[in-house]
Amino acid sequence: MKIISNIQKNILIAAVGVMLAAGTLNADVPTLKTPNLNAWQTTYDNLRDLTPQWGRQSIEAIKTSLEVGVPMVLLDIRTPKEWENGIIENAQLVTLNDLPKAENIAKLPKDKNSIIAIYCKGSVRSTLAMALLQQVGYKNAIIIDGGMTAWKKAKYPVVNKK
């Protein structure tokens, strides 16, 4: 019950963030034009359906890309409690609730072409965060499909939060 209410809260915050961001920054994001705000609130499915295919990358793709040396920022938007069980190396830690704050957005790379790979536990929160980052202007914000659950299941390396 608590989780559900958490998600609902997050969706609301993200939606507000999206509204604010869309209003102030006037970013040109053709893939996410949806005038009906109710659509944001009903379920994250709408968002997911709006995500282009390249916007969801598998954990294998992310791992191989990191090995190849593709420059990307990993963004862990889970909660501090979840971070304690291990994060992906070099990930930036910002909770979804804090992400819309200007000071946190400012911590992200200035180049709006940078790849920002967002992950959470599954991929629900990431989808919301991706929408937010796209509205702020990051053209290459992507979701790590399956999130930390899939990452750990594949026994990919995790590190402890510093």
Added chain:
Amino acid sequence: MRELISKYIVLLTSVLIVMLSVLFAMSQNRDETDTKKDISSALTIKTIALDSKKIHKGKKLFSSQGCARCHSVEGKGNKRNPLDSVGDRLNEDSLKKWIIGDDSLQDKMSERAFEQKQKYKQLLPDELEALVEYMRSLRLDTNVSIEKEDTNISEKPKQKEFEVGKNGTCLECHSNAGHMMQTVKPKDAPSDDGCAVGPSRPAFLNAFVNKEFEHSTHGKLGCTGCHGGDAKEDDQEKAHLRMVPAESKCVICHSDIVTLHASSLHSTLSGMSHTLKLRSGEDNFHKLGTVWNNDCKSCHAGCADCHIILPRAVGGGLLKGHEFLKKPPMKETCATCHGSRAGAEYLGTHEGLEPDVHFEAGMHCLDCHKNDLHGDGTTYTSRWDVKGRPECTDCHDALPNDSTPHHSASHVNVSCQVCHSQPYQNCFGCHAEMKEGHYIRKTSHKSIDFKIGNNTLKDALIEYTTVRSNPVSRDSFEYFGKNLLPHFDDHPTWKTIAPHNIRRITPQNRSCANCHGNKKLFLQKEDLDENGSKENNAVIPNKVP
């Protein structure tokens, strides 16, 4: 009277002999200057005017377009197809046709050569002209003198030349990972036949160039230096026009190893063509062109297939942001083409089987295969003949030795793998056909077995070896014609192999009885396909020892 006649005859004969010998001596000892006079009086020396500017340009193109991969001039380049007298043999028109692989010449050259030449259709008219002019200047016939027009170009001393290109707009896209991620669509992967096995990876990595590459030795040559194309163009399509296969440039700086590699089995696949020809006969081999091109030849490995990209047999794509890898990563390169057999054995990916003990010890394919991959100038017809191929005894003591009682003289007629390898994959009855324009090959079945048989190699010492079923069957290529393998019964399809999954302790070497008298381990009549090659019977051991 009779005496007189006989005297005449003797005289005449002797005069005749003397005259003949004089004539013979004259013809043999003709002065060279005389010869020239004779010929010059008989023939007029042809004079051809050639533009030496064009010749110079043609010469440069000859090296930059990678012609030396297949041809040689004055002994430099691939000596199998010398061009030293090409100017005598061909006129301007046919030279042009031969360079661009004109359709009318398709029957006159090998399919591979024809295919390779197609890219030269992209040459600009003046470039083609320059190449033709250069070819026309290559003459050995002394009756032709070449009049070169005066130019200021002084012939540079012969040295390796590489025209450094530009990066220009190329890296704006290729190093922009986000852009690549959005725009690169996954290619149609080669149909999965379970033979070559490619790793799954995101498509955009295939074309992603790491920014750091720019500062590496090869990066300094500039994108267009190797790839051609237009580095000033913003439009994707236009920028990629007139690109050349970059692999043709390797030879400019690495001529020794590239020339050697042209003779290697990885490059010629002569092992495959040889064995296929043994079964099909020379005549039928030509009818198997589709099979050869789509199947055997798809495994051809050039420089890039190991050092820069994933092997093209599994679809290609940059391995590591265009980094040049001196030591190819074995899982991504070696173990993809050699995927279902040697690769899977070595890495231990077959279910229930352990990896090779050498892999567990951290050894790379190249740690053993040091000297047999790049070729030595000889085109072998089997990998077993390659000089410098690795053998167990390179590191381990040959039998008999004292390390264990089993390494005694009684086991010298047994190959190492008989005692030390695990079961391995056998493929049976591969069939090839065309379906909707695609070449399809599929085995009838596969199984993991371990079979000991008679050694099919000419090795006097080793009597028993591990044998593997090669997936060819009598009707493998039936789609392409009837009875295309008339010599099928003359060659076994179960052949000696060295499985790459070595363990010190294996089920068969745990005790004497595990192997001796254990019929299951030995190739038996029941294991053979009823319609298989009759020669397979020769591989079955006479008795189970």
